[in-house]
Amino acid sequence: MSIEEGSKYQISQGIQGYFNSAESFTVLSNNGVTVQFKLEDGKGRGAMPIEHLHYLLKKSNLTIIPNKRSLLNTETTEEQIG
Numbered sequence: 001m002s003i004e005e006g007s008k009y010q011i012s013q014g015i016q017g018y019f020n021s022a023e024s025f026t027v028l029s030n031n032g033v034t035v036q037f038k039l040e041d042g043k044g045r046g047a048m049p050i051e052h053l054h055y056l057l058k059k060s061n062l063t064i065i066p067n068k069r070s071l072l073n074t075e076t077t078e079e080q081i082g
Contacts, residue, residue, distance in 0.1 A: 003030045003053060008065040009037075015061045020044050024065065 007027045011019050019025065022039035025046075029036045036047045056062040 003027060003035055003050060005029055006067070008067065010063040010065050012061045012063070015056070019046070 005027055008024055009027075010024050011022060016022065020039055020043040022041065022043040024040045025037040026040075027035055027037050028045070030050065033050060034047050035050050035053050036045070038045050053062070057064075
């Protein structure tokens with residue numbers, strides 16, 4: 001799974017304390033080693049190794065929030081197929 005700039009992630013309640021009690025964050029940059037992010041509601045910024053982000057995704061501590069563009073693209077594709 002590629003981590004793209006602008007991707008938004010939901011933070012599970014169990015680890016929100018590590019993220020200033022934010023419910024989600026948005027990826028600002030990914031240089032292949034480190035991911036920089038901005039927490040929702042101006043609760044701060046941070047960075048973590050990309051391996052740790054993948055670990056949190058695997059443990060279901062983070063969940064990607066689909067953006068509206070990808071939802072629209074999925075709907076268009078289904079209409080074209082049918």
